[in-house]
Amino acid sequence: MNQHTQPHPGAYTQAPDTVGTTPGYMPGFGNDFETEALPGALPQGMNSPQKCDYGLYGEQLSGTAFTANPPERTWCYRIRPSVKHSHRYTKIDLPYWKSAPCVDPDVISLGQYRWDPVPHTDAPLTWLTGMRTMTTAGDVNTQVGMASHVYLVTASMVDEYFFSADSELLVVPQEGRLRFFTELGIIDVEPKEIAILPRGLVYRVEVLEGPCRGFVCENYGQKFEMPGRGPIGANCMANPRDFKAPVAAFEDKEVPSTLTVKWCGQFHETKIGQSPLDVVAWHGNYAPYKYDLRTYCPVGAILFDHPDPSIFTVLTAPSGVPGTANIDFVLFRERWMVAENTFRPPWYHKNIMSEMMGNIYGQYDAKPQGFIPGGMSLHNMMLPHGPDKNAFEGASNSNLGPEKLDNTMSFMFETRFPQHLTQFAAQEAPLQDDYIDCWTSLEKKFDGTPGKK
């Protein structure tokens, strides 16, 4: 954040140490931010001075092609240029982190699936070794599609760093607190918050409070953006001010270190002699950020019927076809239900989009049992789904007064591409074999009698 204040006597009152309202973060979505961890480290009025202050190196990180409109890029002023943080690479194996295309001939992805929370083990697991891919979609090599993961993290990365050239990562904590110390600053997240880590950004992940479990949507395609709000207008849903980018933070640390890179679905390691988190100042619009899901303002039906779930979209990653997302990130949170003469839960449907859901806490209205915090469910392309028997009977027969859906927060990673189960999801994760049976007891009520309800 630019903390330099211009003296302007009499025009306003401002303490000399006035800073932003959220220590450590700058508000706004996709803003052209500027921030410096040492005074004067950020060049003003130009990007590439002949010599940068403090002996820093200037370097641009581009998240879009140079000619994209608008371009997304960040200028970094760092202790060493990134070429010093990248030597010869060796391939390493992270067998549980898969990338599309990953179609296992022994796995049936066609079906409705639900999992209990993936349990922790005694093994110390880091952000890299603790990533468990559940599904993949599209193709990482052509930058379309996504993967969904569960992470189980109990150990901090020590002198270990990582970046994904393949993807932007959307992190949804469900348990524990994590710190992402990135090149561009520090982001701490806990359940009810999310973090977004752009493609190419170097970071390490520390456990602030463990064990940590959560979900990751790995976006191979175009970056997440805010959805168009159409007739809703300028307010409600996610508001730009609630997205927070970190202020600059760096470490000047000369110790043998390892940088791991995910590139075209494979993992590579390079040995370096220092921390690569050495950006002292930066400006630009390509940065990590966090968002507090409790600030999401849901909009819904206030007289009758149940709108499409797209009305709960927090972020969307376009696919190139208007209105047809590579990924939508959709939030189902506490809200009032007031619709009259209406079947209020989600209706039965089939969808060309493939829906991976996760439960952060509480109870989901279409599935009162079985879909528990930490659990996931998958309703794949054109597979029918909807309320279970209890939800159907309850919603069909309840007195329709105003009702608060309380203590509930679930989400959906929805993609236009079919999601393929990994071997882990099909065979190792706690798959509920009886999920499909939740609809078995739905009975035929029709007997041709007019007026029967």
Ligand SMILES: [Fe+2]
């Ligand atoms: Fe659905």
